[in-house]
Amino acid sequence: MIQLDKHYEPEEVEKRWGKFWQEKNYFHADETLDKPTFTIVIPPPNITGRLHIGHAFNNTLQDILTRWKRMQGFNALWQPGTDHAGIATQNVVERQLHAEGTDRQALGRDAFVERVWKWRDESGGTITEQLKKLGSSLDWQRDRFTMDEGLSRAVREVFVTLYEDGLIYKGDYIINWCPRCQTALSDLEVEYQDAQGHLYHLKYAFKDGDGFLVIATTRPETMLGDTAVAVNPKDERYMKFKGKTLILPIVNREIPLIEDGYVDTSFGTGALKVTPAHDPNDFELGRRHNLPSVNVMAPNGTMNAEAGQTYEGLDRFECRKKLVQDLKNAGVLLKIEDLNHSVGHCYRCKTVVEPYLSKQWFVKAKPLAEPAMEAVRNGSIKIVPKFWENTYFEWMENIRDWCISRQIWWGHQIPAWTCKACSEIQVVRETPEKCSACSSTDLEQETDVLDTWFSSALWPFSTLGWPEKTETLKKFYPTTVLCTGFDILFFWVARMIMMGIKFMDDVPFRHVYIHALIRDAEGQKMSKTKGNVIDPLEVMEQYGTDALRFTLAAFAAQGRDIKLDEDRIDGYRNFCNKLWNASRFVLMNLEGYEGTCQLDEQADRSIADQWILSRLNNTTREVNQALEDFKFNDAALTVYKFIWNEYCDWYIEFSKSRLAVEGPGKKAAQNVLLHVLEASLKLLHPFMPFITEEIWQKLPKNGDSIMISAFPEFRADRSDAKVEEAMGKVMEVITGVRNIRGEMNLNPGLKLNALIKTGHADLEATLKKHAGFIRELARVDQITIGPDIVKTEVSASSVLGGMDLIIPLEGMMDFAEEKNRIEKELKKIAKDLIFLDKKLSNPNFVKKAPAEVIEKDEKRKTTLSEKQAKLETHLQTIEQAIR
Template sequence: MSENALPKGYEPQDVESRWRSHWEENKVFTPDPQADGEPFSIVIPPPNVTGALHMGHALNLTLQDILCRYQRQRGKNVLWVPGTDHAGIATQNVVERQLAKEGKGRHDLGREKFIERVWEWREDYGNRILNQVRKMGASVDWTRERFTMDEGLSRAVRKVFVELYRQGLIYKGDYIINWCPRCHTALADDEVDHSPEKGALHYIKYPLEDGSGYLTVATTRPETMLADTAVAVNPEDERFAHLIGQHVVLPLVNRKLRIIGDKYVEVEFGTGCLKVTPAHDHNDWELGRKHGLEIINILNDDGTLNELAGANYAGLTCPEARVKVLAALREGGFLDRIEEHDHNVGHCYRCKTVVEPYVSTQWFVAMTRLAPRAKAAVPELTQIFPETWIKTYNHWLDNIRDWCISRQIWWGHRIPAWTCADCGELIVDNEAPEACSCGSTRLTQDEDVLDTWFSSALWPFSTMGWPEKTQELARYYPTSVLVTGFDILFFWVARMMMMGLQFMDEVPFKHVYIHALVRDEHGKKMSKSTGNVIDPVEMIDKYGCDSLRFTLTSFAAMGRDIKLSEARIEGYRHFCNKIWNAARFALMNLPETAPEPVDLSKVALHHKWILSRLEGLKQSTAAATEGYQFNEVAQNHYKFIWNEFCDWYLELIKPDMRAGGEREKEARFVLWTVLQEMMVLLHPVMPFITAEVWAVLPGIENRDIATMPFPAMRPECADASAEASMEMVQNVIVAVRTIKAELNISPSARMDMLIRTASDEAARLFDANTELMQFLARIGSVTLGGDVQAPKASASAVVAGNEIILPLSGHVNFEDEVARLEKEIGKVEKDLKQVTGKLRNESFVAKAPAEIVQKEKDRATELEATMETLLKLQKRFRDAMDA
């Protein structure tokens, strides 16, 4: 056969496009629920419909795809469900920005027309993220694609809401929530990103009502004092306990505030006195409820102050009000002092606006009642990998608060609740009621929509057709594994656990694999503002999908973040080239049909060795994949393909191919066998290049590698003795190559070799493989024996007790080499002096960045090792000259 069956160079763009189309058009990854095979299912974490593929997605998709392709090879009935999330706040923001360019707002269109506009946007742009998922080679079942706003999902959402409401697990009430003034909506606690900011503690004097003094409070937000309704002290604080029950007067407002006692107050923080603002602080809200305090909300929904803040401040933003309040306090003599203070500030996870604690009427899920069962399920029914995340999962469930699920936006699942205008009755139902029980038809549906994560929480069973009793649901639920990032452990994973247990009476997945964060090469988080983002789509276009996938897999060690650079991806592009060129070489040496079989138990040592190593690769691939040790999968393949198959085996069989007869027949069959199975094993990680190579292999009936089973184990080929023997032969070849390189002798120089053997067994091994050593080490005659004597002018190395000796006469000009080494030693000596001088400089070591200092230390170690080698070589040549 000719290597021309494959083009000279691997061009991934054409290959990837063809195979993606083939797999999707032929529905290769569309399973039949009634087919044989143990079910294996994954639901894709639905990316936001507004999103673009980032490296976290690329890693997540790669790992899921490895699992799905591998499990298909193992004969399982695999379903991988794709889909997208409607991303309520983000999508509405995108469309509102479009409208703003037209000089319009959503209220100009009205709710119905605005929703139509969002659906139009989704039709035009919503498939971008899914096309990028395709680009990653994800072997999902595109016939079962879902969207969190499609008809089936909407039906499931309504049913869940209604049933939870009827069970008393959803309720409506006035409560303090996180409010985004930019998005004009409530946010759940875990939709608020907290980041450290430089701020200040403002110490404000609150006069005692009886005029006997004052209490000083410390606050980071002095403008909220306008909504204070109490001052709290710790009843065990001897300084203030006697004042509990008395009153202070609120500066600027002149409102009388009760002094309350509560152990929540930290005696050591600030002054030990706490201003209580129930409407604008989550902790103060709890104090207010506990002590029956008045709730005064001084904010509008756009973040400005309202009339309850007073005429002087109404209409101002919080920062503007702060300036004015501080000026008034200073003027009135109420401002004691201001100190710098670093604190965490909450921001909207979508638009990054500072979030305001805000009291409003919202819908809540009683998470405190659902959490215990979700906690008990781990690890009893669901295992989390790595296990270190179980502690985090449990901590969140132990400290959970009820989930605010209503959002004051228009894009999303509208809450299925109606209020009667005549009697005030609240009706919650799956379908819009025609009339109230009082007979009135004046019913108004709740304006709010549900939090996006509410529909996502139903994803494992709603995507399979629930609440209908579908074949998919019966066959594939619970799913096998969820692969996700740690950042949505609470947003999504825990909530899916609760909903799955509540509505399916089973956990939604048996395993949860939490993958690491992809950082830049220096370990910093990727961000557009930093300018260190690596775009996966750009990398695929530049280096090919397989290169990117293999890079991510090779660094996907459990529990360890990935440090990624473009250079690493480029490096694995070279690995693709290595595979391609190896395949071309194999095709050049294989017949057009399947090679004639041989008895694998009787083949030569180097064939036994590669077959045994192949068995090891099968075992390690299976164990590492099933144990989610993805980096080991990649590293084991890299070692086998590059080091063992390409660098050794393909060289070892070249004499066989020239010899003809039984040797050639043997080599062809083993080469064909190993190349086939190697491609199938590698396929889950690098689907495209393996598919392309597989399709042109001779004697293959099924040309689609994606449907091939995992290679059968051949325990009889696992031969530790053959591996040990071959390793000894390889070490001899490496020893000869090393000696030649160290002594500056041409690699092709045909030097004679003497081996002082340590045993008769070793002598027989070297004798049987003399031709291999001569070919690969480029040596002439080989002399074996236990009493071999080394000439004085020779170089030697020891391999497993056997001395490898190379006579140097005629190959080395000793005088020239001594002179050359003298110059090299001088240069290294100079460099070493310069580096050690730096390291002795205390100022340099103290002031330079740690990585620079370490680099210099590493350089010194390297130079010292080089110097030691050069001095040894110089002595060897001088001894040879004396001889």
């Protein structure tokens, strides 16, 4: 029989099997197979990405589902791919150019885009390699990229169709503008942070010289673009000024006083300056009242000619400083108040975002959102955990048109051409040669590219071949599950649902599983500056990939946050070692065994054999159910407990005496040991693919790889509640004896006698029948069981379920020495308790110490008190013996 090495070496094993699986093409899903399908599309990582703990988590869960379903006989496709990540990638290459002393403008558009492609070809595959290292069983043959030819065609098709259906339009709109990246940002790409700012109170005089109004603003430089002042028509304070004209200070422009119900009478003075070109609400106000828009800023955040000669060319914040001084000098600035308010920042470069008026392309969102909401309402798509559905509906009900144009170069250039001769705009699938109106060939393509999320919104069908009607598309769409974090529920998930329904007439996926976000052990967000980042690549190197994967699964409770404790990874590495050692034991005890892992139905099975088979069967049911419900942590811990506690700690021990004697008992034990080991490896395989393959390959198994073997199935006839109960009692007694042995500090090799008092005839019969296990595993010589047991004078005892366990101690130990030991220990505990009490009753300490420190001390106090009580009981027993 083949044996296992003494130690498990993950690095070598992982490389070997990773290569083997790929060479055998096991990750490939064949669209011609007539099997039920199971499909997941990967949330495409950015080509700029490096595997972080969030990726490792997200992809481990997807791989668990895919491997599990593949083993269950599904035609399982896990679709890989990467995202071109417009702004992020452009920024990386721009930084490189900057370091070389040049920039994209100097290079020109075509050369720049070429440069980005070159970067992508050389460096964009990093994350793909890291995903392979994680063991991800993605169908690499089908690898896609959001800018590859097919996907680009899908993007054009969708854009043109939406345009033809009146769902894409170009318009003046106030958008979020990053003056650094010089591009529009969608509402979702703006990060709001609280900042200390100021509220400036300014005096706007009436043209007729009769008095003034006071308005308040946090961005005084925008006043240069004011085109009105608005008050609420119900505001009594301003009734008398109706229809008057004001003079804009510094600029000296005449602006009207208008009335609009939108104005909040309780904010500031109730008079609002209106700057349609620089505030989204003012923009709407301006539209309602036909106000002109005066744009006073250039795209790079400096003031333009409209701001006036004094300010032209100044950066917006410099301008603010100078203007405030000028307003003060002119006697217009009444006061400056401190104000804590929230300020939008670019999610890429953290520059303060400017609301900005510009020409942009938009997707009309409402008509697409309606069916997308209905799909979740009627259960066509199930969001797990369900509480995220509310968040989804809330957002979808308030959805605004989606600004899809970006003023960068890296991305899908918008397929719109303007005729320079007659200004006709053509939005078409194929690049036009001439104007459709005047036949001029002088056409210019729109310079903007599409928001990165535009192409990823098509991901579930574009990766499967759409707009071609491929076999793959027919077979694998709609996909089964989408597995993602809640941070991209709207960026991505909602938009995939909208686009899927619009273009495929069916939802893109049946389930959306939303996993929690990973935080550190204290619940803090991981960040480089805090230094609390757990790097999955380092962890994989140090503990092995299986240990990392298992830890992530074990932590995957359904909720919002996960507190990841690095110590647990070490714990699950020990689990690998435990499994390895148990497997070694089994393999070393297979001498003379000629069967396979298949269960021998004719074997002479003991109750221990029946028990482990029943437990295996129930474990199988629980694991399958938990995975069905996306309860990854329950599934992982169920397998863990079965392998560690039941198989290794109990069953292997039970089997030892039978293995020692040649005969049918030995054969049965070997067969059950093997069968349960193989089934355990299969149950564990989706979580720990590498070590399970390594061990499985050494077993007398059928098949070429565990990853394409059949996943265990529950069989009603294999569970036996009576056997489980009986063995439960036997184990309870064994544990009881072991505990007393430990607490009384008795020599582990010493044979004890045991008395078991019980009034239950069934229990008595069960224990008598299986007393052999107790003698062997608890090192007991004589066992007396019955209802009339009398406790011997010098003994230790323990109350178990339905029975009392009594261990006579006479002649088993040196009582004087033991008394001494216990007294010493009690003294030490008393001292520790006094110290802890003092600490915890000190109000200064309690006030200042972090909650977890106090909690730890409280816990220690409880532990010590419990130990103290136990030792005192033992001491009494010992003292009785001496007397």
